[in-house]
Amino acid sequence: MDGKGTKAEKWFLSAGRNIEMPVFEALNVETLPLRLGQNTMLLQRLGEDWGSWKVREVGDGNLNLVFIVEGSAGSAIVKQALPYVRLVGESWPLPLKRSFFEYHALTRQAARDPGRVPEVFHFDGEQAIIVMEFLAPHIILRRGLIEGNQYPNAARDLGQFLARTLFRGSDFSMKAAARKADVALFADNVELCDITESLVFSDPYFNAPLNRHTAPQLDGLVAALRADRDLKVEAQRLKHLFATKAEALLHGDLHTGSVMVTPGETRVIDPEFAFYGPIAFDVGMLLANFWMNYLAQQGHERDDNRRDMRGYLLEAVVTIWETFRSEFSHLWRTERSGILYQRALFEDQDDSLGAEQALDEVLHDIWQDMLGFAGIEMHRRILGLAHNADFELIEDPDLRARCETKALKFGRHLACNRRHIHSLAEVNGLVERLEKEITL
Numbered sequence: 001m002d003g004k005g006t007k008a009e010k011w012f013l014s015a016g017r018n019i020e021m022p023v024f025e026a027l028n029v030e031t032l033p034l035r036l037g038q039n040t041m042l043l044q045r046l047g048e049d050w051g052s053w054k055v056r057e058v059g060d061g062n063l064n065l066v067f068i069v070e071g072s073a074g075s076a077i078v079k080q081a082l083p084y085v086r087l088v089g090e091s092w093p094l095p096l097k098r099s100f101f102e103y104h105a106l107t108r109q110a111a112r113d114p115g116r117v118p119e120v121f122h123f124d125g126e127q128a129i130i131v132m133e134f135l136a137p138h139i140i141l142r143r144g145l146i147e148g149n150q151y152p153n154a155a156r157d158l159g160q161f162l163a164r165t166l167f168r169g170s171d172f173s174m175k176a177a178a179r180k181a182d183v184a185l186f187a188d189n190v191e192l193c194d195i196t197e198s199l200v201f202s203d204p205y206f207n208a209p210l211n212r213h214t215a216p217q218l219d220g221l222v223a224a225l226r227a228d229r230d231l232k233v234e235a236q237r238l239k240h241l242f243a244t245k246a247e248a249l250l251h252g253d254l255h256t257g258s259v260m261v262t263p264g265e266t267r268v269i270d271p272e273f274a275f276y277g278p279i280a281f282d283v284g285m286l287l288a289n290f291w292m293n294y295l296a297q298q299g300h301e302r303d304d305n306r307r308d309m310r311g312y313l314l315e316a317v318v319t320i321w322e323t324f325r326s327e328f329s330h331l332w333r334t335e336r337s338g339i340l341y342q343r344a345l346f347e348d349q350d351d352s353l354g355a356e357q358a359l360d361e362v363l364h365d366i367w368q369d370m371l372g373f374a375g376i377e378m379h380r381r382i383l384g385l386a387h388n389a390d391f392e393l394i395e396d397p398d399l400r401a402r403c404e405t406k407a408l409k410f411g412r413h414l415a416c417n418r419r420h421i422h423s424l425a426e427v428n429g430l431v432e433r434l435e436k437e438i439t440l
Contacts, residue, residue, distance in 0.1 A: 023127075024083065024096060024126070024128065027067065027078065028057075029067065033050045033055065036122075036129075037050030041121060041122055042121065042131060045073065045074050046071030046074055046076060047071030048072075053069050053070065053071045063085060063094070063272070064272075065079070065082060066079050067079075068134060076131050076133065077131070077133065078131050079099075079102075079129070079132070080127065081094075081099040082128075083095070094192075096128035098128075098192055098272045099125070099130055099272065101189045101192070101275075102270070102272035103130055104274075105249070106132070108165075108169060109165050112168040113164040116157070116266070116267060118132040118135060135260045135267055137262060138261055138262050139260065140256075140257055141261045142255070142257045142389060143389070145256060145290075145309075145313070145390075146293070146296070146393060147300075148297075148305070148306055150308075150312045151261045151262075153265070154261050154316065157265075158259065158286060159324040162320070162324045163325075163327035163331060166328075167328055167332070168331070168335070169248045170247055170248035170249075170338065171340045172335075172338050173335050175337075176339050183276045186249065186275045187275070187276070189274065192275075193273075193275055196242070196252065196273060197239060199385055200242075200376060200377065200380045201235055201239035202236075202239065203380075203383075204235075204383035205226055205232050210385040211384055212384075213382060213404070215401040215404070217397070217401035218382075218404060218405065221408055230416050234372060234416050238369070238372045238415070241278050241280075241281075242277055242281060242373075245278040246276035246277060247276070247277065247278050247279050248278075249274060250273075250275060250281055250282050251271045251282050254268070255286065255288075255377075256286075256289040256293065257388065278369060278373075279366050280366045280369035280370040280372075283324060284369070284370040284371065284372065284373030284374040284376075287321065288378050288381075290320070291407075292388065293313055294435065295406045295407045296390040296391050298399065299393075299403050317427075332359050336355075368421075371421055371427070372414065374411070374414050375411040375413070375414030375415030375416075375418070378408065378410065378414075382404045382407060382408055391407070406434040409434060410430065410431055410434055
């Protein structure tokens with residue numbers, strides 16, 4: 001973002017933080033061509049005859065409308081924010097400006113890890129519309145993992161995405177003035193940060209109104225977790241980090257439902273929760289979703305046919321973390337041009353060992369906090385409002401409860417014991433032992 005600001009940034013600043021555009025109108029399959037058919041760029045992308053565009057709504061998320069639009073010349077995704085949480089309804093209002101933050105996060109991620117996010121074709125701030133590349137034949141990673149599919153490049157690609165976007169969006173790399181301007185820009189994503197701060201870190205640990213768990217077989221364990229003083233203290237320490245450690249520009253909601261894949265390609269979508277927070281948050285949330293899928297495999301297999309899939313999932317966790325460490329370390333040695341751990345203090349004084357010592361300490365902090373965030377993510381996906389399909393699609397309630405029980409125990413261990421866990425071999429060994437348990 002330069003000193004003049006983009007057109008979108010000027011719109012946002014002039015609109016004001018709490019002002020919603022009164023002309024907002026939600027799209028539907030009939031009105032979308034009429035509303036967007038005069039856009040020159042879209043006519044070039046989709047075809048001049050906008051009346052023949054084929055539109056279908058495909059959004060199944062918690063917040064937004066999503067349409068696939070196909071014309072004679074091509075296709076696109078149209079995503080529109082709604083002025084409320086779609087999962088709940090109009091009783092939970094939400095500002096349209098979240099599309100502004102998603103648009104700007106996508107542009108930054110595209111620059112920091114080219115080719116890893118959808119290309120943006122058009123942004124309309126007043127109508128909270130983003131038109132972007134339609135990814136085909138990609139499918140949502142979570143769906144593929146539930147079906148037992150393996151994606152050989154996904155773990156490596158995601159590890160690189162984490163390292164590149166987080167390192168290059170931090171004071172390790174960015175110039176101080178640019179980073180501070182960016183922190184100020186994303187600091188106004190207040191309402192979506194509040195969703196995370198409440199629904200992830202607080203609500204699962206008391207009887208909040210929007211909480212739910214899917215089986216009464218969990219009642220005893222849920223009560224025990226909500227009475228667990230050590231767990232609640234750790235959850236709040238992690239919330240403290242989330243709220244105060246403005247370390248890097250985060251995706252903010254990086255789970256397996258925010259990744260689209262083919263056997264050869266991995267793309268990351270939906271960064272509307274983007275803000276400046278702790279590097280470990282994105283890493284921990286993503287790894288937690290691989291561990292949850294591992295613990296849910298029993299509910300999706302037929303005739304014990306997921307043994308190879310379980311091995312793939314644990315290998316993917318290792319690959320994501322090791323790729324992240326390796327790429328982060330490479331960027332530390334080659335692109336560390338920000339105000340933190342300046343080369344003038346280390347390499348320029350022939351003290352490369354000092355730079356390596358600092359890198360080890362930074363990675364150690366990320367490791368410990370990553371484990372904690374992973375544990376909390378497992379709890380909120382089972383005890384809070386927004387569950388995931390890994391467990392939800394298990395039809396047998398007793399089997400689902402067994403799988404969720406293992407994840408709740410595992411999450412508690414990670415959150416409370418993160419300072420005493422030293423390797424992924426240790427973590428994966430524990431999750432393997434938990435997976436073999438057959439009773440509640």
